[in-house]
Amino acid sequence: MSTRREEDEAEIRQRIARIVEGIRAKDLEGLRRLYAADVVSFDVEPPLQHVGVDAKLKNWVNVFTFFQEVDYEVRDLTITVGDTVAFGHCFGRLSGTLKNGTATSGMWVRGTFCFRKFDGEWLIAHDQVSVPLDMSSGRGVTDLEP
Numbered sequence: 001m002s003t004r005r006e007e008d009e010a011e012i013r014q015r016i017a018r019i020v021e022g023i024r025a026k027d028l029e030g031l032r033r034l035y036a037a038d039v040v041s042f043d044v045e046p047p048l049q050h051v052g053v054d055a056k057l058k059n060w061v062n063v064f065t066f067f068q069e070v071d072y073e074v075r076d077l078t079i080t081v082g083d084t085v086a087f088g089h090c091f092g093r094l095s096g097t098l099k100n101g102t103a104t105s106g107m108w109v110r111g112t113f114c115f116r117k118f119d120g121e122w123l124i125a126h127d128q129v130s131v132p133l134d135m136s137s138g139r140g141v142t143d144l145e146p
Contacts, residue, residue: 005081008081008086008122009079009086012079012081012086012115013079015115018030019031019034019072020072020073020074023060023063023072023094024072026064028057028060028064031060032053034123034124035053035057035124036053036118036124037052037053038051038052039053039056039123039127040126041056041059041126041127041128042126042127042129043056043059043127044109044131056127063094065099066099067096067098067099068096068099068101069096069097070095071094071095072092072093073092073093073095074091075091075092075146076090077090083117084116084117085115085117085125086114086115086117087113087115088113088115089110090111090113091108091109092108092109092110092111092129093105093106093107093108093109094107094109107131107142108146109129109131110128110129110130110131110132111128111129112127112128113126113127114126114127131144132144
């Protein structure tokens with residue numbers, strides 16, 4: 001891997017770490033700086049897609065409203081970097097203490113991030129979060145672990 005690719009991968013890993021930090025701190029403005037203005041997000045919450053950074057951040061507002069204290073963990077992050085686009089995938093788990101004081105270990109989801117380089121800065125242009133589907137029941141399977 002070339003030095004530029006290694007530097008880009010390190011920068012993208014730092015951006016993923018900043019997502020985790022932003023979630024833990026409930027820092028909407030910090031999270032905003034990580035997404036492209038026209039980001040398209042396929043999140044676990046309806047509708048099928050959230051278009052634009054404001055729509056993406058509404059999902060984080062929902063999370064921050066639901067949790068008194070929130071944590072996020074990333075496992076098995078893999079990144080592939082090109083000149084102006086990159087993608088990564090991982091497992092993620094949102095957990096914490098709910099507003100009513102109940103602690104929850106959360107659930108593991110599958111996450112995919114697609115980055116584009118804008119003026120030398122890697123921003124998330126697309127993300128997708130999902131859980132496997134049990135075909136027989138039509139329900140998401142939320143008790144799996146990596």
